[in-house]
Amino acid sequence: MTEPFVRTVLGDVLPEVLGRVNYHEHLFQVSPLLPGEELADEELSRAEAVDLVAAGTGAMVEATPTGLGRRPDAVARISRSTGLHVVHVTGAHRAAHYGADDSLLTLDEDRLAERFIADIADGFAEAPGVRAGVVKAGIEYWNIPAFSRRVLTAAATAARITGAPLMVHLEHGSAAHELLDLLEAEGIAPSRVALAHVDRNPDPLVHADLAARGARLGYDGWARHRDWPDSMLLDCLTRVVGTEAGRRAVILGGDVARASRYLSYGGIPGLGYVARRIVPQLEERLGVEVASGILHDNPASWLTFAAPSPT
Template identity: 25%
Template sequence: MKNNKFVRTVLGDIDPQTMGIVDCHDHLIKNGGPEMQEHIDFLMIDTLAASEELQSFLDAGGKTMVTMDPPNVGRDVPRMLEIAKKFAGKAHLIMTTGFHKAKFYDKYSSWLKTVEEDKIVAMMVAEIEEGMDVHSYNGPVIERVPHQAGIIKCGTSYGVIDPLELKELRIAAKTYHQTGVPILIHTQLGTMGYEVASILLSQGVDPHNIILSHLNKNPDKYYYEKILQLGVFIAFDGPDRVKYYPDSLLAENIKWLCDRGYQHQILLAMDAGRFYYQTAYSATKGTVSNGIAYLLTNFVPLLKQVGITQAMIDDMLINNPQVALSFDVTKRK
């Protein structure tokens, strides 16, 4: 596109204003990888179930979904392209390059450890500007498809930022300066958010292209305000996770932030990254669960119930993503 700002979907660049309602952090396909060492629920490779789940999100009013599966940690380019093409003209899907938390990489022999920084930057830039590796850098062969990643992910650990994670952040910042790509960070249980945002800001990343995820798992509204004062975005993901905290607590914390003027820095997402977090996947096993549409059918009405206005909700679901997810070519060095 000729505009300075655009959103890069897997099927091409679009005007940010055409995204509609956005789920800023979710999952449709996860093809194994190191997460499966934690739980088999992370294996999600049924394109039919994933398509049904995406359709339910569209039926509830959604339009765009950011799928946050990086190379080596669940990303499945062929299956995701199958879904994206099936929904061409109906839904926008954004795919991810980058990394996850250090736990998922061998600290002695992984490519994240052994390959020098600038060479990994080149790998990331290629995924964003040329096309994703169909093998998601599982090696040893690299074969690019003509479909690009539209966001870069980093991950940090619980209460610490590992040296490998610091390397990720440096690589993400360098990639940002070459491409203008937005950066989203997995913060383990909502910790180290302020620190990681500060690191990226110190490396010259625009705060409008920094998104912190999972802070809802650390329900400290004063901590949220401290982070938002840096000018970055927080993606509150994961309603319907009472094992952490009830939806009402998250809704009330969002209301508190909106009342203090931060409605333009909040994004919403479902982060339904396990088999039984999705209605269609669960149905294949004969079980019943809420799914991605819950964000719009259940959580948004709760936001209204606690006093958040429709204008504020529109900012969080429609207007703010247009800023946070946009490439800004004027920022390239």
């Protein structure tokens, strides 16, 4: 496409067709860090996607990267049957999500970049014709160890060459500025980067500084009342969007990621929680126009491919 586009599992689409976007969820995931929480049943995951659409969401990012039970073929079938636009990630998570003998952990930046670029440009090896539209990486709590640095360097290379956006897992919301510094040194503008879990450090002053740099602020810590009430995140978000940069920065997700929390797998609250519980409060606090920017304009802008830059 010559026009601006977002790369979904069913092909490239115009950003404006996405509707409300949930920037961070999982339809499939298997991780040694989450035993017994496997998301691996296509029909149950399809049912969860149906509920997400029924709750008013038009698009989501499937944030399961390499080696964690991703099923891009099944995601494409779910997208086609439900009408839900799905953007799938490539990339890799932090090392803790992989077994110690996983060969992925031994790959250098070049080999990792080749994998990520192929997923975006050519399609997943396990699902020919289905292509990724975001590159994902992850860091530790106040630490960017060797594997994470290799993944980040490879992710930056893939993003420059293909124009794809990036998502980076921040452990407990830490090291956001340091991460942006690293990526900027690799030629990636902060506006191309979604800081996943930045709200796990619910500091509106830090968030405002990150927004001023242009970064996308991923608020995805909802329904974790054991750790913080939703109202605390809403208060933080409200202060951040009081600035012009903040209004352009905030994006919403849920990152539920556990079978015990999916309705279709027998748990609660389900993928529809953000749309049903948080969005109405957002609209009441901020008004429909500002909420629309957070739910559509900001994530659509982030997901839109940039002009490739091979250098």
